[in-house]
Amino acid sequence: xxxxxxxxxxxxxxxxxxxxxxxxxxxxxxxxxxxxxxxxxxxxxxxxxxxxxxxxxxxxxxxxxxxxxxxxxxxxxxxxxxxxxxxxxxxxxxxxxxxxxxxxxxxxxxxxxxxxxxxxxxxxxxxxxxxxxxxxxxxxxxxxxxxxxxxxxxxxxxxxxxxxxxxxxxxxxxxxxxxxxxxxxxxxxxxxxxxxxxxxxxxxxxxxxxx
Amino acid sequence: xxxxxxxxxxxxxxxxxxxxxxxxxxxxxxxxxxxxxxxxxxxxxxxxxxxxxxxxxxxxxxxxxxxxxxxxxxxxxxxxxxxxxxxxxxxxxxxxxxxxxxxxxxxxxxxxxxxxxxxxxxxxxxxxxxxxxxxxxxxxxxxxxxxxxxxxxxxxxxxxxxxxxxxxxxxxxxxxxxxxxxxxxxxxxxxxxxxxxxxxxxxxxxxxxxxxxxxxxxxxxxxxxxxxxxxxxxxxxxxxxxxxxxxxxxxxxxxxxxxxxxxxxxxxxxxxxxxxxxxxxxxxxxxxxxxxxxxxxxxxxxxxxxxxxxxxxxxxxxxxxxxxxxxxxxxxxxxxxxxxxxxxxxxxxxxxxxxxxxxxxxxxxxxxxxxxxxxxxxxxxxxxxxxxxxxxxxxxxxxxxxxxxxxxxxxxxxxxxxxxxxxxxxxxxxxxxxxxxxxxxxxxxxxxxxxxxxxxxxxxxxxxxxxxxxxxxxxxxxxxxxxxxxxxxxxxxxxxxxxxxxxxxxxxxxxxxxxxxxxxxxxxxx
Numbered sequence: 001x002x003x004x005x006x007x008x009x010x011x012x013x014x015x016x017x018x019x020x021x022x023x024x025x026x027x028x029x030x031x032x033x034x035x036x037x038x039x040x041x042x043x044x045x046x047x048x049x050x051x052x053x054x055x056x057x058x059x060x061x062x063x064x065x066x067x068x069x070x071x072x073x074x075x076x077x078x079x080x081x082x083x084x085x086x087x088x089x090x091x092x093x094x095x096x097x098x099x100x101x102x103x104x105x106x107x108x109x110x111x112x113x114x115x116x117x118x119x120x121x122x123x124x125x126x127x128x129x130x131x132x133x134x135x136x137x138x139x140x141x142x143x144x145x146x147x148x149x150x151x152x153x154x155x156x157x158x159x160x161x162x163x164x165x166x167x168x169x170x171x172x173x174x175x176x177x178x179x180x181x182x183x184x185x186x187x188x189x190x191x192x193x194x195x196x197x198x199x200x201x202x203x204x205x206x207x208x209x210x211x
Numbered sequence: 212x213x214x215x216x217x218x219x220x221x222x223x224x225x226x227x228x229x230x231x232x233x234x235x236x237x238x239x240x241x242x243x244x245x246x247x248x249x250x251x252x253x254x255x256x257x258x259x260x261x262x263x264x265x266x267x268x269x270x271x272x273x274x275x276x277x278x279x280x281x282x283x284x285x286x287x288x289x290x291x292x293x294x295x296x297x298x299x300x301x302x303x304x305x306x307x308x309x310x311x312x313x314x315x316x317x318x319x320x321x322x323x324x325x326x327x328x329x330x331x332x333x334x335x336x337x338x339x340x341x342x343x344x345x346x347x348x349x350x351x352x353x354x355x356x357x358x359x360x361x362x363x364x365x366x367x368x369x370x371x372x373x374x375x376x377x378x379x380x381x382x383x384x385x386x387x388x389x390x391x392x393x394x395x396x397x398x399x400x401x402x403x404x405x406x407x408x409x410x411x412x413x414x415x416x417x418x419x420x421x422x423x424x425x426x427x428x429x430x431x432x433x434x435x436x437x438x439x440x441x442x443x444x445x446x447x448x449x450x451x452x453x454x455x456x457x458x459x460x461x462x463x464x465x466x467x468x469x470x471x472x473x474x475x476x477x478x479x480x481x482x483x484x485x486x487x488x489x490x491x492x493x494x495x496x497x498x499x500x501x502x503x504x505x506x507x508x509x510x511x512x513x514x515x516x517x518x519x520x521x522x523x524x525x526x527x528x529x530x531x532x533x534x535x536x537x538x539x540x541x542x543x544x545x546x547x548x549x550x551x552x553x554x555x556x557x558x559x560x561x562x563x564x565x566x567x568x569x570x571x572x573x574x575x576x577x578x579x580x581x582x583x584x585x586x587x588x589x590x591x592x593x594x595x596x597x598x599x600x601x602x603x604x605x606x607x608x609x610x611x612x613x614x615x616x617x618x619x620x621x622x623x624x625x626x627x628x629x630x631x632x633x634x635x636x637x638x639x640x641x642x643x644x645x646x647x648x649x650x651x652x653x654x655x656x657x658x659x660x661x662x663x664x665x666x667x668x669x670x671x672x673x674x675x676x677x678x679x680x681x682x683x684x685x686x687x688x689x690x691x692x693x694x695x696x697x698x699x700x701x702x703x704x705x706x707x708x709x710x711x712x713x714x715x716x717x718x719x720x721x722x723x724x725x726x727x728x729x730x731x732x733x734x735x736x737x
Binding site for chain 2: 020022023025026027029030032033034063064065066088089090110111112113116118119
């Protein structure tokens with residue numbers, strides 16, 4: 001499990017947007033020294049043209065000719081991209097920082113930053129992206145499994161989550177206790193759950209997603 | 212009027228003789244009457260007195276002068292008819308004439324009933340008979356009132372002139388052709404610590420400090436030789452080791468076309484010079500304060516500029532550190548490349564701080580030959596971040612054939628930073644919200660006598676409030692400015708003999724324009 005996460009994170013790309021060549025190249029050098037692939041862009045507009053939701057993390061300068069860092073963040077949100085963003089700026093004005101963080105930036109870093117701040121932020125962004133993507137994948141799996149249940153099995157699942165004992169279920173549905181026990185086993189198998197607790201968690205996740 | 216009858220000695224002589232004597236007597240009477248007639252026509256007063264001081268004769272002018280008739284005078288002594296204040300001087304003069312038996316001259320004066328004073332100059336002499344005995348006094352008196360008034364007036368004017376010369380703080384002094392001091396005022400003596408008793412009537416050169424003496428000698432000679440007015444300035448050391456700055460004027464002293472000497476006027480300009488220098492220092496301080504203030508307003512852009520290379524350096528350093536940590540994957544080529552970049556970035560940072568330092572340093576005005584386009588380029592770097600934030604790309608159109616100008620680099624940079632800042636900030640005003648594509652154009656052009664730089668924007672244009680001149684101090688449309696920027700810019704440009712103007716351009720925005728002439732430095736050598 002841990003190994004798998006690391007591998008996924010390793011494959012993720014760090015996108016660097018900065019209109020200043022030296023700043024852009026130096027961030028790429030830092031990321032490459034940590035064995036991560038990088039892609040550099042000299043403007044927010046250029047990045048938006050290319051980006052199609054790939055896994056990774058975005059490092060952008062705040063002050064740029066054309067669209068600035070904050071505007072880039074807002075545009076990405078409008079387009080439904082959830083990529084974690086690290087904003088760097090050489091002169092942070094508090095209102096800009098607040099807005100940037102509100103729009104979901106991982107952090108806003110002052111140039112020059114302290115010690116390992118930039119890499120820590122990038123790493124945090126990559127991990128966040130990985131977690132988000134994994135959570136999404138798990139949700140998709142649960143949805144798929146739920147869909148494989150038939151109407152009768154769905155009824156049993158709802159009653160299990162409601163905490164009803166088998167006897168009550170049998171009475172309510174007017175079937176034998178054995179039938180209830182068989183259907184119950186099928187539900188556990190189809191959803192790949194071991195315990196009632198796991199089952200409850202899946203249903204709650206599903207409800208949250210649907211809402 | 213008549214001469215008092217003298218008894219004739221020829222009385223009772225032979226008839227012929229008597230007739231003859233009678234003829235002679237008649238002739239004498241005729242002559243005396245003629246003489247009396249003459250004496251009555253002259254303006255001088257004539258009188259005769261006998262030995263007892265009784266008046267025996269006065270002419271018409273005498274009676275007129277005192278407003279008397281002959282009856283009031285003849286046979287009387289002077290205390291009986293003269294004004295009281297004249298009695299004593301007349302009496303002592305008469306005594307002197309009689310005692311010493313020689314002529315005397317005296318001046319007397321008296322006041323008439325109308326309050327006017329009259330002056331007389333009187334000559335008195337003894338009268339002798341044929342044996343040489345004194346028989347009386349003859350006197351001729353002249354009214355010298357008019358002369359006295361003129362003399363008094365002259366004296367008064369001379370006195371006034373002397374007082375003025377004495378109180379003037381300038382040194383005023385006159386020398387003859389041999390450089391002997393004929394006249395000098397108080398300032399001349401006190402300011403130079405000279406003793407009038409030792410210097411008046413002599414050549415003052417030996418008493419002066421060497422340098423001053425040299426200049427004095429040369430300039431005096433020049434006036435005498437060239438026979439014309441000369442003027443100039445000189446700096447001479449003082450006794451207490453300081454310096455005195457003097458302005459002088461010398462002109463020939465002419466009398467009927469001949470040069471009789473030299474008139475000199477010297478003014479001490481030391482304090483005026485000091486005041487001028489102080490004001491120059493104050494101006495330098497003001498310009499410095501204004502630069503500091505504009506840097507304060509540009510701090511965001513400057514922080515960005517300074518931090519940019521530091522950011523890169525930090526990234527490269529971290530990258531190298533990471534590369535060195537896992538040595539199995541050590542990429543030496545990359546690491547070397549990164550070290551090179553660090554060096555370059557450190558260099559860039561150094562340049563930025565040096566430029567910043569020279570901009571905020573309190574420097575005296577410094578004239579140097581400079582490339583105006585370079586000043587423009589460096590000024591643009593100060594504004595790079597401001598323009599980015601305002602989403603303006605500053606366009607440039609710089610002429611390649613600009614003459615080399617002699618200017619104060621930092622001050623001209625200050626003007627450009629100010630004009631560029633104004634151009635960018637014009638888009639922050641509410642009126643500018645409709646401007647879709649923001650433009651600022653900086654252009655330089657060659658001019659016949661120098662060069663011109665213009666900063667044009669397509670903002671809402673110059674907003675003139677109540678006809679006030681925006682180049683005047685404290686005129687501002689901004690919330691956070693003193694309104695000194697343009698005034699200071701104008702001062703700087705005018706100190707360079709240039710001109711700062713503005714107009715509405717074809718875009719409807721404002722154009723600020725300044726000219727700088729090619730300096731004629733080589734002529735300024737003194």
